[in-house]
Structure formats: structure tokens, C-alpha cells
Amino acid sequence: MKDIVFTRRSGWIPNVIREDGQLKLMLGAGADANHDPRTFTFPIEESHLAVIREDLARHLLLWSAVLPLCDAAGTRGELDESAAVALLDPILLAAPAEVDALFQRVRWYEARLIAHGADIDLLERGQVYAAMHAATEQANDKRAQEYHVTRRRAERGVVLGPLDTGILRYTGQYLHGSTIPRRLPDAVDPELLPRVMEVIATAEQACAGMRIGLDPRRGKRGTDKRDWDRMAAAVDAAVRAAHPELVEDAVRTVSFLMCSEAASRARNTPVEDDDDLGGPAGKTALSFTDDKDGEKKWLRDGSRTASAEFWEFVADRYAGNNEVFTIEDEEMGEGIQLHLYADSIARITTVRPGEAGSEPEYRVEYSLVDGIGDYRKLVSAFVSGGCAALEQHGPWMSDHAEFERARRQRNAG
Structure with a gap:
């Protein structure tokens, strides 16, 4: 017999249930071998339930620390229940300094905390407890995605300026650089949009009259890689010359936009x-x-x-x-x-x-x-x-x- 004792409006935040008279924390994480979501439970005490009810920040901190244990269980393994239970008192009942100390020792998912409003500057300084002062029950997963994208770029030595960011948002490539670029003017700050359009105009002029033909060796909708490379090189050279302040990511996304649009035109042109x-x-x-x-x-x-x-x-x-x-x-x-x-x-x-x-x-x-x-x-x-x-x-x-x-x-x- 399983009864839900406590749940928050956001369905993914772990619930508290009572199963066969025992309080347990229940959360969904990962997937099994058939790609169906897995559910994990481990026992908690009434004192833990009281904090979970009243303190959203600690509830979220516990979630972020339990998720790596769920990942470790894989598609078939059991949750390390002892390790999960060992997190309860240090996160839910200990002083803020002890919470921060614990998060220096264990794995945890910062993405979950950032999505729920954590202060990124405080997180990066190791002040995990204080970072959750403005925690929200509703998640903003895009915020977490943008943080990780920014950090990955920084690891490559890339720091975006406002124009770089505007161009990447215009093409829909800010979060996912491998997606097919599009033209999304509404995604750009209106004050920045005219400068972004200047860059796009430079690219359009550079490849005016160029085309990307079909290459049947790559299938019925395959396009000519040489044509693509020639167009990309022409756009890259023109954009770099006219806008030398742009980083490589921004230049590349503009040429990607021009080439993908030309390839789409080729695919939609009758072969005759x-x-x-x-x-x-x-x-x-x-x-x-x-x-x-x-x-x-x-x-x-x-x-x-x-x-x-x-x-x-x-x-x-x-x-x-x-x-x-x-x-x-x-x-x-x-x-x-x-x-x-x-x-x-x-x-x-x-x-x-x-x-x-x-x-x-x-x-x-x-x-x-x-x-x-x-x-x-x-x-x-x-x-x-x-x-x-x-x-x-x-x-x-x-x-x-x-x-x-x-x-x-x-x-x-």
C-alpha cells in the first residue's frame, strides 16, 4: 500500500510517500533498459518530512545530491540506499556551513539547482546553501542550459560579446550549435537587432549568386559538399573582414545559416x-x-x-x-x-x-x-x-x- 504524504506542484521534485507504514522519499530519475522512467525510494524520518514540507531550498539540495546515486544505479541496479540515507541529516538538519561542507565532498547536480533559481555566483564560490535563498518551485531548465553552454564555451576560451550573443540567438544556435539554424529576429534584443542584421546582410552579399547543388552520391536529398565548403569560405571571409570583433562561434553560425538555406533551396528545386x-x-x-x-x-x-x-x-x-x-x-x-x-x-x-x-x-x-x-x-x-x-x-x-x-x-x- 502506497500513499502520497507530501508533494509539490512541480511533479519532478521528489515526493514523500508512506509505504507499508514507512515514510519514504520517492523520485523519478534515469530510465530502464526499455527506456521507461525509473523510480527510486529510500526511507526518511518524520523530522526529515517536516523540513521537506517547510524548506524548499533544502528539499532541492537533497534532490540534487540524490540524483547522482540514481544515475549510478543505471538501468537495472539498485539505489545505494545507505548513501542516500546518509545525505538526509547533513542536508536537511545541519547548519548552513555543514551543508556547504558536504557539497564539497559529494557529487551533486548543479543544473537542478540553477534551473530552480540558484544564485550562480554563490554556487561557483561554494556557498551552496546561500545560493538557494531565492529558490523557486517551478523549474526554468533553459536557465540551466544557458549556464552550461556558457561554461563549455569558457572552457574552450570563448567569451561572447553582445553582438556574438545576438547572432547566436538570431540563428537559434545559442544553446544547441548542432541544430539547423533558423532566422529568429524575435529572439534578439530589439536594440541589438539592427547590428545583427548588418552581419547577416554582409553574409548574404558574399554568397549572392552562389548555389549548392544536389549530389546523388549522398542520396536523393544529398547536397554537394564542395559547394557547401565554397559558400562557407566566402561568407566566413566577408564576415571576418567586415566584423573582425566577432568570435569564431558567431562567424561559423552565420555561414551555417547561409549554407543550410541554400541547401534547402536545392532540395526543394525540381531536378529538371x-x-x-x-x-x-x-x-x-x-x-x-x-x-x-x-x-x-x-x-x-x-x-x-x-x-x-x-x-x-x-x-x-x-x-x-x-x-x-x-x-x-x-x-x-x-x-x-x-x-x-x-x-x-x-x-x-x-x-x-x-x-x-x-x-x-x-x-x-x-x-x-x-x-x-x-x-x-x-x-x-x-x-x-x-x-x-x-x-x-x-x-x-x-x-x-x-x-x-x-x-x-x-x-x-
């Missing part, structure tokens, strides 16, 4: 818009293949472009062991082979078709490729005008050994 049809002289029928016997036919029926269909084929089929893709015009006897693992391409033309059982003769020429954007140009050029249209995108090397030397030289550089 990234393609060059090349007019009426373009191909009318093509075959796409990969290194794993995958094949897809494309006919110019007006529904989708060859490039769009091809890159979708790559996105669906690309893998670590499937990185070579071919586009072939069987009627014209020509094609291109993309070596996506090596940033290179081969154009293949039929010199002599096979006759009377003989093997056909092909001319194979190789060229280096500068990332997925270059691949897209080459594919569009081939779709538009075949191998002849690729001539301007050379140089093309028919000697494979010469090509391999050029590729190694590029990679070494």
Missing part, C-alpha cells in the same frame, strides 16, 4: 530545373547502367529529361561498391562512363562495329572531373550533343597511363 535539354538535337533514347547490372531505359517522350532520370538512377543505386555509372546511346554507338569514386570520366565511341562475329572496336578517352557540378555539366553536354559536345570540356587523354599520371598528380596536389 538543374538540367540542360540542349534543344531538338538532343538524344532521343539512352540506356543507363551501373556496376551491379542495374539498367534503366530513357526515351524522349516529353515527361522528364534524360539528366533528371539519370541522376535519379544514380541516387537510387549508388553505394560504396557501386560507383561506376554509364550512359549509352546504342544507336549512335557512343557513351560516357562516370567513375564517381575517382572524379574522372571516360567517353567511348564506336570506331568499328562488330561484324561476322568479330568484336567491335572502341575509342576510349579519359578526363578529370572537378566534383559533382562538373559531372552534371558533362552529362548535360552528352545528352545535348553526344561525345562531340564534350570536346570543349577536355582535355581528353586516350593514353590510360598518361591519364593515371594526371590523376595522381591532381590528387597529390
Whole structure:
């Protein structure tokens, strides 16, 4: 039989229950192996209950000191009841100086105290009891998060100025630097917002006209890392030059905002818009293949472009062991082979078709490729005008050994 004897309005603060005639403190902490919350109890006396009822500060101090014991119990272990009981008198019944001394010896969760209004300056000076003079029953977890974020930055040697803070709040990156940045003007002090917008305007001007394309090697919604890096570098350089007082965290979040917005635009742009049809002289029928016997036919029926269909084929089929893709015009006897693992391409033309059982003769020429954007140009050029249209995108090397030397030289550089 379990009866609740005392509880506060905030449900997470430990309750006092009576179970089989015994007073116990009950709290939820951690989770079990199935990710369900765990509940712990340990016995207390009537004298402890009296203090818990009347003194919110001591109640919270006890909670912050018991939580590490709950963590130590893990997903299946038992609470160290003796250690928990040993905290009761020193926290609930002892003089303030003895409370402070105890908190110098045991583990405790400062985040819980900060969330409930603890004076941070006093906590950092070791005056834990006095720090709780303005304790609140309602928690402000954001306050605790901001404290720990500030401390982590300080450990890295980062101290934010008002403009740095404004920029991080504007992008939603003040608390969580790994989240996708957004534009949140209402999160910034109105007096500071015009200065923040000057920085954003500098970034927008720096990347005007730049774009981040899709990279099917990274899936249907994957974007080109090289495009991202180029845009980030341009924004970083411009912002640093115009606003040298900004710390690295602020500069990085601005470039992150510009790049993530450009990447989002790329993901929401129809693939056909990234393609060059090349007019009426373009191909009318093509075959796409990969290194794993995958094949897809494309006919110019007006529904989708060859490039769009091809890159979708790559996105669906690309893998670590499937990185070579071919586009072939069987009627014209020509094609291109993309070596996506090596940033290179081969154009293949039929010199002599096979006759009377003989093997056909092909001319194979190789060229280096500068990332997925270059691949897209080459594919569009081939779709538009075949191998002849690729001539301007050379140089093309028919000697494979010469090509391999050029590729190694590029990679070494």
C-alpha cells in the first residue's frame, strides 16, 4: 500500500510517500533498459518530512545530491540506499556551513539547482546553501542550459560579446550549435537587432549568386559538399573582414545559416530545373547502367529529361561498391562512363562495329572531373550533343597511363 504524504506542484521534485507504514522519499530519475522512467525510494524520518514540507531550498539540495546515486544505479541496479540515507541529516538538519561542507565532498547536480533559481555566483564560490535563498518551485531548465553552454564555451576560451550573443540567438544556435539554424529576429534584443542584421546582410552579399547543388552520391536529398565548403569560405571571409570583433562561434553560425538555406533551396528545386535539354538535337533514347547490372531505359517522350532520370538512377543505386555509372546511346554507338569514386570520366565511341562475329572496336578517352557540378555539366553536354559536345570540356587523354599520371598528380596536389 502506497500513499502520497507530501508533494509539490512541480511533479519532478521528489515526493514523500508512506509505504507499508514507512515514510519514504520517492523520485523519478534515469530510465530502464526499455527506456521507461525509473523510480527510486529510500526511507526518511518524520523530522526529515517536516523540513521537506517547510524548506524548499533544502528539499532541492537533497534532490540534487540524490540524483547522482540514481544515475549510478543505471538501468537495472539498485539505489545505494545507505548513501542516500546518509545525505538526509547533513542536508536537511545541519547548519548552513555543514551543508556547504558536504557539497564539497559529494557529487551533486548543479543544473537542478540553477534551473530552480540558484544564485550562480554563490554556487561557483561554494556557498551552496546561500545560493538557494531565492529558490523557486517551478523549474526554468533553459536557465540551466544557458549556464552550461556558457561554461563549455569558457572552457574552450570563448567569451561572447553582445553582438556574438545576438547572432547566436538570431540563428537559434545559442544553446544547441548542432541544430539547423533558423532566422529568429524575435529572439534578439530589439536594440541589438539592427547590428545583427548588418552581419547577416554582409553574409548574404558574399554568397549572392552562389548555389549548392544536389549530389546523388549522398542520396536523393544529398547536397554537394564542395559547394557547401565554397559558400562557407566566402561568407566566413566577408564576415571576418567586415566584423573582425566577432568570435569564431558567431562567424561559423552565420555561414551555417547561409549554407543550410541554400541547401534547402536545392532540395526543394525540381531536378529538371538543374538540367540542360540542349534543344531538338538532343538524344532521343539512352540506356543507363551501373556496376551491379542495374539498367534503366530513357526515351524522349516529353515527361522528364534524360539528366533528371539519370541522376535519379544514380541516387537510387549508388553505394560504396557501386560507383561506376554509364550512359549509352546504342544507336549512335557512343557513351560516357562516370567513375564517381575517382572524379574522372571516360567517353567511348564506336570506331568499328562488330561484324561476322568479330568484336567491335572502341575509342576510349579519359578526363578529370572537378566534383559533382562538373559531372552534371558533362552529362548535360552528352545528352545535348553526344561525345562531340564534350570536346570543349577536355582535355581528353586516350593514353590510360598518361591519364593515371594526371590523376595522381591532381590528387597529390
